[in-house]
Amino acid sequence: MATSASSKLSKTVKQQYLDLPQGDEVQAMYIWIDGTGEGLRCKTRTLDSEPKTIEELPEWNFDGSSTYQSEGSNSDMYLIPQAMFRDPFRKDPNKLVLCEVLKYNRKPAETNLRQMCKKIMGMVQNQHPWFGMEQEYTILGTDGHPFGWPSNGFPGPQGPYYCGVGADKAYGRDVVEAHYRACLYAGVKICGTNAEVMPAQWEFQVGPCEGIEMGDHLWIARFLLHRVCEDFGVIASFDPKPISGNWNGAGCHTNFSTKEMREEGGLKYIEESIERLAKRHQYHIRAYDPKGGLDNARRLTGHHETSNINEFSAGVANRGASIRIPRSVGQEKKGYFEDRRPSANCDPYAVTEALIRTCLLSEEGEEPMTYK
Amino acid sequence: MSYVSDSSSLNKALRQQYLSLPQGHSYQVTYVWIDGSGEGLRSKTRTMDTEPKSIADLPEWNFDGSSTGQSEGRNSDMLLIPVCMFRDPFILDPNKLVLCEVFKHTREPAESNHRNSCNKVMEKVKDLHPWFGMEQEYTLLGVDGHPYGWPRLGYPKKQGPYYCSVGADRAFVRDIVESHYKACLYAGIKIGGTNAEVMPSQWEFQVGPCEGIEMGDHLWMARFLLHRVCEDFGVVATLDPKPMTGDWNGAGCHINVSTEQMREEGGIEHIEKAIEKLSKRHVEHIRVYDPHGGEDNKRRLTGHHETASISDFSAGVANRGASIRIPRQVGQDKCGYFEDRRPAANCDPYAVTCAMAHTCMLEEGKDLHELE
Numbered sequence: 113m114a115t116s117a118s119s120k121l122s123k124t125v126k127q128q129y130l131d132l133p134q135g136d137e138v139q140a141m142y143i144w145i146d147g148t149g150e151g152l153r154c155k156t157r158t159l160d161s162e163p164k165t166i167e168e169l170p171e172w173n174f175d176g177s178s179t180y181q182s183e184g185s186n187s188d189m190y191l192i193p194q195a196m197f198r199d200p201f202r203k204d205p206n207k208l209v210l211c212e213v214l215k216y217n218r219k220p221a222e223t224n225l226r227q228m229c230k231k232i233m234g235m236v237q238n239q240h241p242w243f244g245m246e247q248e249y250t251i252l253g254t255d256g257h258p259f260g261w262p263s264n265g266f267p268g269p270q271g272p273y274y275c276g277v278g279a280d281k282a283y284g285r286d287v288v289e290a291h292y293r294a295c296l297y298a299g300v301k302i303c304g305t306n307a308e309v310m311p312a313q314w315e316f317q318v319g320p321c322e323g324i325e326m327g328d329h330l331w332i333a334r335f336l337l338h339r340v341c342e343d344f345g346v347i348a349s350f351d352p353k354p355i356s357g358n359w360n361g362a363g364c365h366t367n368f369s370t371k372e373m374r375e376e377g378g379l380k381y382i383e384e385s386i387e388r389l390a391k392r393h394q395y396h397i398r399a400y401d402p403k404g405g406l407d408n409a410r411r412l413t414g415h416h417e418t419s420n421i422n423e424f425s426a427g428v429a430n431r432g433a434s435i436r437i438p439r440s441v442g443q444e445k446k447g448y449f450e451d452r453r454p455s456a457n458c459d460p461y462a463v464t465e466a467l468i469r470t471c472l473l474s475e476e477g478e479e480p481m482t483y484k
Numbered sequence: 485m486s487y488v489s490d491s492s493s494l495n496k497a498l499r500q501q502y503l504s505l506p507q508g509h510s511y512q513v514t515y516v517w518i519d520g521s522g523e524g525l526r527s528k529t530r531t532m533d534t535e536p537k538s539i540a541d542l543p544e545w546n547f548d549g550s551s552t553g554q555s556e557g558r559n560s561d562m563l564l565i566p567v568c569m570f571r572d573p574f575i576l577d578p579n580k581l582v583l584c585e586v587f588k589h590t591r592e593p594a595e596s597n598h599r600n601s602c603n604k605v606m607e608k609v610k611d612l613h614p615w616f617g618m619e620q621e622y623t624l625l626g627v628d629g630h631p632y633g634w635p636r637l638g639y640p641k642k643q644g645p646y647y648c649s650v651g652a653d654r655a656f657v658r659d660i661v662e663s664h665y666k667a668c669l670y671a672g673i674k675i676g677g678t679n680a681e682v683m684p685s686q687w688e689f690q691v692g693p694c695e696g697i698e699m700g701d702h703l704w705m706a707r708f709l710l711h712r713v714c715e716d717f718g719v720v721a722t723l724d725p726k727p728m729t730g731d732w733n734g735a736g737c738h739i740n741v742s743t744e745q746m747r748e749e750g751g752i753e754h755i756e757k758a759i760e761k762l763s764k765r766h767v768e769h770i771r772v773y774d775p776h777g778g779e780d781n782k783r784r785l786t787g788h789h790e791t792a793s794i795s796d797f798s799a800g801v802a803n804r805g806a807s808i809r810i811p812r813q814v815g816q817d818k819c820g821y822f823e824d825r826r827p828a829a830n831c832d833p834y835a836v837t838c839a840m841a842h843t844c845m846l847e848e849g850k851d852l853h854e855l856e
Contacts, residue, residue: 116652117486117626117633121659121717124496129663129713132573132670139665153648155679158669173813175804177790178647178682188802188812202662216802216812254652338650347653 114253114263119345130202138162139206141199142172142191143335144213147180149223149402150350150457152335162205169193169209181213181221189221190214195328200294201339208298210332226327229461233323235483236472240371242448243326243464244303244319248362248456249337250354251284251312252347258312258355259284259346269358273311283312284346291316291333291340300333301325309360309417319367327461352401352455353410361411361418362456368467369448378446385471386426386435386449392470393424393434395478399466401455408455419452486633487626492718503575511535512579514572515545515564516708517586520553522596522775523723523830525708535578542566542582554586554594562594563587568701573667574712581671583705596775599700602838606696609845613744615821616699616837617676617692621735621829622710623727624657624685625720631685631728632657632719642731646684656685657719664689664706664713673706674698682733682790692740700834725774725828726783734784734791735829741840742821751819758844759799759808759822765843766797766807772835774828781828792825 140163141156155174163169176182176189191211199206213221220227233241251259260283261267276282288305295302295316305316316337318329334350341348353361372381389396394405401407405421414420419434426435426449428442434453441447454463469475513536514529528547536542549555549562564584572579586594593600606614624632633656634640649655661678668675668689676690689710691702707723714721726734745754762769774780778794787793792807799808799822801815807826814820827836 116656118652118655118657118659121488121657121719122492122496123659125492125716126659126663128496128500129573129666132666134666134669137669139669151645152650154650155648155677156665157677158675173811174648175790177804180644185800185803185805187804335650342650342652342655342658345652347651 114255114257114259115345116254116342117345119343136161139199139202140169140209141202141207142193142209142211143332144174144191144211145223145331145459147176147221147223149225149459151179152331152338153179154335163196163207166193166196166209169196172211176213176215176221181223182215186216188216190216190218194226195332197298197300197332200297200336201343208332208335210328210335223459225459225461225465226324229327229465230324231483232465232468232473236468237323239472240322241464241468241472242320242322242369242374243460243467244317244321244367244448245326245330245454245460245463246315246317246363246365246367247330247333247350248308248313248315248364250310250349250351250362251287251314251341252349252354254345254347256347258310260312267311270309270311270360273307273313274309275306281311282307284314287337287341287344287346287348288314288316290344291337294336294340295333298332298336300329300336302333308362310355313360313362323464324461326464327459330460350457352407352457356410358416360416363411363418363452364454364456364458364460364463366451366454366460366463366467367448368451368471370472373448374446376446379441382437382441382447382449386437388470388474388476389435389451390424390426391476396451396453396466396470397421399462400453400458402457402459407457408453411455412453486630486636486719487628488718489627489715490718492716509533512572512575513542514579514581515566515584516581516705517547517564517584518596518704518832520549520594520596522598522832524552525704525711526552527708536569536580539566539569539582542569545584549586549588549594554596555588559589561589563589563591567599568705570671570673570705573670573709574716581705581708583701583708596832598832598834598838599697602700602834602841603697605838605841605846609841610696612845613695614837614841614845615693615695615742615747616840617690617694617740617821618699618703618827618833618836619688619690619736619738619740620703620706620723621681621686621688621737622721622723623683623735624660624687624714625722625727627718627720629720631683633685640684643682643684643733646680646686647682648679654684655680657687660710660714660717660719660721661687661689663717664710667709667713668706671705671709673702673709675706681735683728686733686735696837697834699837700832703833723830725780725830729783731789733789736784736791736825737827737829737831737833737836738823738825739827739833739836739840740821740823741844743845746821747819749819752814755810755814755820755822759810761843762808762824763797763799769824769826769839769843770794772839773826773831775830775832780830781826784828785826
């Protein structure tokens, strides 16, 4: 059976309970990234009244020894609220709260990449950096096999599935539709969806987001996806190469622009940025998946619409290149560019920070600069 | 595949049609009590012709104690004395749930009625304004007794990914947790929060802060709501402190404690004094921290799986392997509360809070059993 036992419980009964009025009390679900740098965790607390701004949300703490983040003998870690969203599962006035994790000494936890990203974004805010990230993912059954695939085998080869329609081409659309609506309700800047090249693989896009907002919105969108899939009894995987062989991997192409790039004659600034990126390929590869490039090594082969992990390349309308300049941008001589290297399981804070450091702060070499 | 009860497959929409019938000037009041096991809850309902506004409006009642392990057949009547009233989240306003104390026909408290003596102690220490918060852990099982969502004849992957998790392969039976939370809020129970626990299919909810006798009242009613919600879905909640042997966490009911003095500036001195007193009465406390004089907790308090060993008393800041944990925040603020991690999930909160108040807040010299 491909869907979980939990998903078979009566949703009618659940709805009867969820419809109960709750007085003035509000449920706030605190969400954070765990020690793997990929996993999300959450727990809920009751508040006496509806928080209107992030400042009204208290700090909290959790047991880091249970999330691969600390030892049992010194396990308390802090949760610091950073971004608040409406809760599409429990609905208004309940909230979802994305948090940063601090260690017991109040320094950022190892996988808290947001703190440094925010600092870097602060240095370039007058350039108004915009990002859009294209999150690909695969829906799996609880047996770990892609959802809708025959149980001990494979569907027909790729070709008919990208943006496809029909029960023989699009697997798991209910998840996509539900997730889209949940994101819109929550206030996540979701701008589109499409079915991907591999069957049971889908993509949603988040953006345009300015600065730190990109990471915040993408992480919450990922949480919503896991939670929607949990309700349906299936699993969302951000593994960059879930099936080896002649099947596409999953990336998180990142679109980037500054105010200058978007204005008349902006192509010049786009080309300057690409030149800087060309000199720092390995630094970016290390930042573009949670394992310093090892995950992407399975995906960036030079086939299946990827560039080869060892080479940097750029080109207009070229999906086999590291950087693609959309044809319309090439024609209008202004706009944005697309970095196709980040893997589906990348940390968007790490990705966006790297782009700022190299393109706008003109950093070079293998190490990040330290700023005051 | 996990097993739900036959009852849960009855048509809930049909049920709703009946429950939507107006009830005129009749009010359904469900009396809830603790049975002879000290762990089980029982209930029965009566119709009243005026809406009870407070406990004073509720008449005494009685029941057949020989059917609940509480008396002999030939002298079986036992008394139910209402003590705490809540809204009914199942059949809704204006109907009520009423927690009751059980008395023998002689008007002495029944053996498993620990509320009576707890109330006496709480009266004595009420000027200290003792606050409690209890973290109730529990495991969800199918009707076959195997944890719900686990593979039918086996075990899931080992612990690590489940605590505070999201996703169909990590968080099992969230529907129960969500429904129970709403039911508690509606009923008026001081539910402070919820989270997924370290073992899969294990969850926790927190009740508090409650002052004095309120702790036991609210926790017992929260447990009744949990069993009732699970019944609706067709699964079973167990408060067994070690439901699965092997490398799986047990289930506790950590209790957080403070007095007004501890909460005020410099309160850490009072916290340390209290811990000092507790260190001298470890055996006495262990005896009342589960309904079988410590036998249940022997299976759980091993010194592994974030527990202290049952034979040793220890205390430490942010130390989850100790009997008493002082939260890091409290260590820094030098005031607040402390956490006793020893009580088992199936403890009687009246017995636990009574012992706590007796040891930490009363004068020296009296034996716990003197008050029984």
